[in-house]
Amino acid sequence: MIRYSFFSFLSGLLFALGLSVSGMTEPGKVIGFLNITRSWDPSLVFVMGGAVITYFILFRLIHKRSAPLFALQFSIPERKDIDLPLLGGAVLFGIGWGLGGFCPGPAVASIFTGKPNVLLFAGSMILGMVIADQLRPLLSGKTKHLLNQGFWKTGNPDKKLEPATATGTSSNSN
Amino acid sequence: MEILEFSWLPALAGGIMIGTASALLMAFNGRVAGISGILGGLLSRWSPDQWWRLTFLLGLVLGGGAAYHWAPEAFIDITENGTMQVLAAGLLVGLGTRIGSGCTSGHGVCGIGRLSIRSLVATLVFVGSGMLTVFFSGGLQ
Structure with a gap:
């Protein structure tokens, strides 16, 4: 379904903008987060926190529908x-x-x-x-x-x- | 431990954008926005119903390109990692995310956001393993 792929393009675009706004495209910031025993950069906690809470809320709303807007069914891992x-x-x-x-x-x-x-x-x-x-x-x-x-x-x-x-x-x- | 100065607002705003982008992919295409899964799925087999993977990645590459055009400072790399270290890092990330069925986005954002125990465990393990690695490698010199 080529024409519906345009919407996943939009999602990828926003995803990339989010990554660059959040500072996650700076490898030094990520290593700063992992460097918890020395000098710690807590940025990633806010990135992950913001992303997880947003996804948690929106996923609950989306999942009330029986199917996604442009596909036949939701493909969600069940393991x-x-x-x-x-x-x-x-x-x-x-x-x-x-x-x-x-x-x-x-x-x-x-x-x-x-x-x-x-x-x-x-x-x-x-x-x-x-x-x-x-x-x-x-x-x-x-x-x-x-x-x-x-x-x-x-x-x-x-x-x-x-x-x-x-x-x-x-x-x-x- | 010393806490570095950091700006929580862009971090939080970027996180909300990532969460929204991931939710849009679920609402539109019914798919989990896990980058390793999307890329790996494309590499392992091609079929016409894979178009959404290709266009998502295209959006990710072009969105990153646009951000780099507007704000190149968001892509600064101060790590000065050598060639062998970057090569090893890439190989391990590729292997690990495919064997472990996910990365920071698939397990960390979408999985935990769905309250999946499997993803929570995976996230705790890769964050812990990353912290140990940085502890032993000395972090940024």
Whole structure:
């Protein structure tokens, strides 16, 4: 639906303006927030606070509708389990965030600056994403194995694991 | 710990703009405004119903370009990170956000804004991991 894509263009535009107004396109400010044990810049608390509270209120209003304005249905993640990829991925992401001071949004929004570090970061981030997609089957096999042993299980009744499948995937991932 | 001088008003105003932009994407296209998910989804497969991803990213790039045109000081980089560090940072962010199904926007804003425990946990973990990284790397020199 090409014509409806115009509206996601508007959302991306406003998103980028918000990032630059909030100071999140300055990697030094992000590292200043993460530098909590020394000299701390609390800006990001206000950025996240403002964004989360706004989204919380608007999401409740939007979700009263049965469908979005220009799509057939809402696509909202329904998973509730805390699994190893979630935790491990977040740890890796945090290390990269702390090293570079960029997360994906500000990196993409900064591309037009043409700065070598921004382009290098964006390029290697895309490479990392492509590698992660190649690793996915392997990782999910490993997690199923762990889940089957009872680790990380916080209750996800929708996904009952077949013992045979779990054994099969675990042997692949080892 | 010492708290630096900072301006809370632009931070809050920018945050409200980010939250509004994310809510618009949900209202219009029914999608979560997670940048890593939108970009990663585009990289992993293409189909005609992916146009909204491409145009969202185009808006993000052009919006950033316009902001840079008007206020280049908003894009100042004082970190002086070396090539290898930037390369490693980008790789880890790309890997981590895809393996962990989200980044600051997808988990931090949209996920927590939906009261998702999964996203709250992920956010606490990546903020904690980022803080530890900056603790050990020494922060800004």
